Amino acid sequence: MAALPAPLAAEPVRPHVFDVVPLGVEGGIEEGATTAWFIAPRGGGAGLTCDAGTLVPGIRAAIDKGGFPAGTKASTVLHERIRAYLVTHPHLDHVAGLVMASPDDVAKPIFALPEVNAALAQDYFNWSAWPNMADRGKPPFLRRYGYRDLTPGVPAVRVEGTGMTVSAYPLSHGGALSTAFLIEAKGDALLCMGDTGPDAVEKSSRLGALWQAIAPLVRQRRLRAIIVETSYPNARRDEDLFGHLTPRWLNAELERLAKEVGDRSLMNGLPIVIGHIKPSIDGSDEAARTIAGELNDQPSAGVKYIIGQQGRRLGF
């Protein structure tokens, strides 16, 4: 009889480091459901959001569903718990909540790659689409938000008031620029990835470079989770992906990460949180069910897939 692998239970259960509250988990088409993840060090303190496609409706849903303590005011979350925004790319389903909530927001930084901040200044906070709530672009500047450019490859930047740091890795999204943010707290890390297609379809090497960069964190068991999109079921043809992933492509990309890590067993049970599923206009959750089934058919290197649900808090 073959020797059994060492039981997972031998691994001591580590207390979680990050609280994640999905504020919006979809990739269209409904306002109030598009992509935004609240991320904070465990313990109910201040944090940030990775993307802000939905803010106020997502905060309300999270208060209803226990993502934030019952009785919390939406304004308390918006003003005190969200201390910064990370924006992966300027598509509407990732920034609409930020724009809409801005009149009731308080001063805070927006962290992004320089090209993404430039697009926010040019396309949204430009006195045409919306008043200029920030500090660049068309004057006058209302300066509620301060753009903070992140340069790939430079050491992590502190996000004031959150106990976390962030660094940025560029992604390819159907020819557009998108971003993966590595968020670190207390020596551990969480990766929040914006929209992206597979390297093979994008004719890019950006995911490969990202896997190389984070493989050491997996080896050291410091990577607590990856938040990533899976927009379409496997039936979607490559030429119709428009810069997105399917379960098959995500598993293939995680296979590349496992190769970088070297020891596949270190990926066993790694939480992979799925968002950005493209919903059906008639409200059927068939796409989500199909995607969940396809992901779990053959999870690459034994990772643990979790379908993000609006308002339901996760701990990593």
Ligand SMILES: [Zn+2]
């Ligand atoms: Zn999107």
Ligand SMILES: [Zn+2]
């Ligand atoms: Zn996009």
